[in-house]
Amino acid sequence: MEVSNQKPWHSIGAEVDKNDSAAEMLYKAKLDWEVKRVPSQRPISYGNQETIRFFKAFFEVAKAEIETVGGLDNGRILWSLACLNEDFTLRGGDKVKGYVLLASRDDGRERIEIQFLTVRESCHNMLKIVSNAKSHMKNIFRSTFKPTFPFKNEKPQKFDDKMKQKVNDIIVPGREAITAFANVARDLSDKKLDEPIAWRYLFEVFQPDTLEGVAVIGEKELDELAEKNTKLAIEAFSQAPGQDLESAKMTAWGLLNAVIYIIDHQLGSTKDYRLRQAWFGSNAKIKKRALDLALEI
Numbered sequence: 001m002e003v004s005n006q007k008p009w010h011s012i013g014a015e016v017d018k019n020d021s022a023a024e025m026l027y028k029a030k031l032d033w034e035v036k037r038v039p040s041q042r043p044i045s046y047g048n049q050e051t052i053r054f055f056k057a058f059f060e061v062a063k064a065e066i067e068t069v070g071g072l073d074n075g076r077i078l079w080s081l082a083c084l085n086e087d088f089t090l091r092g093g094d095k096v097k098g099y100v101l102l103a104s105r106d107d108g109r110e111r112i113e114i115q116f117l118t119v120r121e122s123c124h125n126m127l128k129i130v131s132n133a134k135s136h137m138k139n140i141f142r143s144t145f146k147p148t149f150p151f152k153n154e155k156p157q158k159f160d161d162k163m164k165q166k167v168n169d170i171i172v173p174g175r176e177a178i179t180a181f182a183n184v185a186r187d188l189s190d191k192k193l194d195e196p197i198a199w200r201y202l203f204e205v206f207q208p209d210t211l212e213g214v215a216v217i218g219e220k221e222l223d224e225l226a227e228k229n230t231k232l233a234i235e236a237f238s239q240a241p242g243q244d245l246e247s248a249k250m251t252a253w254g255l256l257n258a259v260i261y262i263i264d265h266q267l268g269s270t271k272d273y274r275l276r277q278a279w280f281g282s283n284a285k286i287k288k289r290a291l292d293l294a295l296e297i
Helices: 022-028 047-062 161-190 195-206 219-225 228-239 252-265 271-279 282-296
Strands: 013-015 065-072 077-083 088-090 094-104 111-120 125-129 136-138
Touching: 013 022, 022 047, 022 065, 047 065, 047 077, 047 094, 047 111, 047 161, 065 271, 088 161, 094 161, 111 161, 125 161, 125 252, 125 271, 125 282, 136 161, 161 252, 161 282, 195 219, 195 228, 195 252, 195 282, 228 252, 252 271, 252 282, 271 282
Parallel strands: none
Antiparallel strands: 013 065, 065 077, 077 094, 088 094, 094 111, 111 125, 111 136
C-alpha cells in the first residue's frame, strides 16, 4: 500500500500565527473573499473575517494556540485548528497531541461547531474525543442587516465576561476528556492480540454483517469475503506510519489506528471530501464504532 504521514489537511489548510489579523489568515488560506448575498445598495457581508475573529477570540480565552485555518467544499465550510497542549506519550515514543477544532458550516456563518480531537504525531491520525461540553456556539461577531440606513448592525468584536465563561464551560470538559482518553489509549496499547482477532475486528468495523455464521477467519475467508476497505485496513495494521512502534505493534491501539489511518489518508476521491467525511460525515461514525469495538477486545 502507498503510505503517507502528511497531515490530512495538508494543502487544504494554511499555517497561521496567532498575531496574524483575520484578513491575513484568510489571505494565507486563500479565503480572502466575501460572497455578496445582500442587495447591491447594502454593504458586503464580511462573514469570513468576523468568523475568524470569533475563532481567534475563542482560542485566546481557551489558551489554545491557533495553528491552521482552512476551507472545505469550495469555501462553504470555514475551519480552524488550535493546539491545547494536552499531550501524552505511549510506549515506544508514540506521541499524541490534543486539539480543538472550530468550524462554521452554514452560509450565514452564525453557528460555530466545536470538536475536540487527538492527533497522533507519527501518522497524523485524528480521533474525535467526546466530552460533556456544549458542541456549538452562536457567532456573536456576525453582523446583521436592517432595511434602513446604515443597513448594517455592527457587533462588538470581543468577548465579555459572560462569553468568556461560556468558552471555559466548553474548554474545561474538553481538556478533561482528552486527559481521560490518554488512559484509554494506554489500556488499548497494552492489549496484545493475534491476527485472527485483528481480522475479525476489522470485519466488524467495515463489514459487520459478513461474519454471520463465520466461526474462524483465516486466509481463505480473507480472500473470499474481505472488501476493499477491510483489505486496506489489514494492510495499514502493519504498514502504516507508526504501526511499528511498541504501542501499536499487534495491539488494540494499533488496530484502531489502522482504521483511522485509511479514513484520514486513503478513503475518498479528494482530500477535501476525505476531511469532510472524517470530521462531519459518515466516516466520523465509523471511527466511533472502531473505538467502541477496540474497547471490547
